[in-house]
Amino acid sequence: MATTRTRPAASSERGLHADTLDKYDDLNEPIPxxxxxxxxxxxKTKNDASNYIYRFAILLMIVLVFVLYLTPIPSYIDGTHPENHLTLFHHGMHVVGTEDHLTYLPAFPIYLIFFGFQGYLLYLSAIELLSLMGHDQAVGILTRRNPAHYRAHPFGTAPSYLVSILSDIRYSTGNKPNLHERADQPATIGGQSKALYDSLSNPRLLYLWALFVAGWPLPLLIFGAGNFGNAGWFAVTPVVVGVLLMSETMIRRSENALLGLDGMKYDHKSA
Structure with missing residues (x-):
């Protein structure tokens, strides 16, 4: 007796992403x-909205750091701060040091000088952020200048004395030369060198790089003097500016990618 085998019926169940794949399965229909x-x-609308949120969060961070630097001032004025005076022990090498060689310096004026420098960097960073967020009216109020003044150069809201310095900066990529390579052949540029070059080639990012570098000498100087707590205190400024620089670098990359996508024309949805 012969037996017949029946083939199982094709499953009518659709996959989880079947509807999504169907949208891109029409190879013969070009996208208008x-x-x-x-x-x-x-x-672009979604990208701008997310960028505004990131910039607002960093602006809030800058304001909080600025307020943090203001908190010790009342205790300095009242004389109740633990470091109200700085002790300087200075004497000649041929003289045995005694208490007469101790010099007590008031810490409040020194703190004001340090706070003024780091606070100025925070102020410049906040002005640049407001400009990037499109609040030109707020920039004009804070700087007491017409926002059109900053459109005369490509470095954003950089002060006039920095524009000439930033304009003279030249940066080129290059890797460590190998002895077996010919000198007249172009060197291969690595990915890290190209990423750094792309960051420095943007004028507004170059300005943020300048603010980031300018924030490090003071905490490093205090660290070298042995006051590690105050060094960390004033190192908050370059850290915040570094967060701003990293965020703006990523935003520039996303904007460049979107600009490149705008220049590409696809004929089919599957592309």
Whole structure:
């Protein structure tokens, strides 16, 4: 007696992402240009909204650090701060040091000088952030200048005395030369060198790099003097500026990627 085998019926169940894949399964239907432009506008709108949130969070961080630097001032004025005076022990090498060689310096004026320098860097960073967020009116109020003044150069809200310095900076990528390579052949540029070059080639990012570097000498000087607590206290400024620099670098990369996507034309949804 012959037996017949029946083939199992094809499963009618659809996959989890079947509906999504169906949208990109029409290879013969080109995407209209209007639809592509609409998608790009939607991406740009979402990108701008997220960038505004990131910048606002960093601006709030800068304001909090500035307020943090103001907190010791009342105790300095009242004379109740633990480090109200700095002790300087100075005498000649041929003289045995005694209590007469101790010099007590008031710490409050020194703190004001240090706070003024680091606070000025925070102020410049906040002004640049407000400009990037599109609040030109607030920039004009804080700087008492017409916002159009800063459009005369590509370095954002950089002060006039920094514009000439930033304009003279030249940076080129290059790797360590190998002895077996010919000198007349172009050197291969690594990914890290190219990323750093892309960051420094942007004028506004170069300005943020200048603020980031300018914030380190003071805490390093205090650290070298042996006052590690105050060194960490004033190192908060370059750390915050570094967060701003890293955030703006990532924002520039996303904007460049979106700009490159805008210049590409796809004929099919599967592309």
């Amino acid at each position: 240009t209007e639809e592509q432009e609409s998608l790009l506008r939607e991406l």
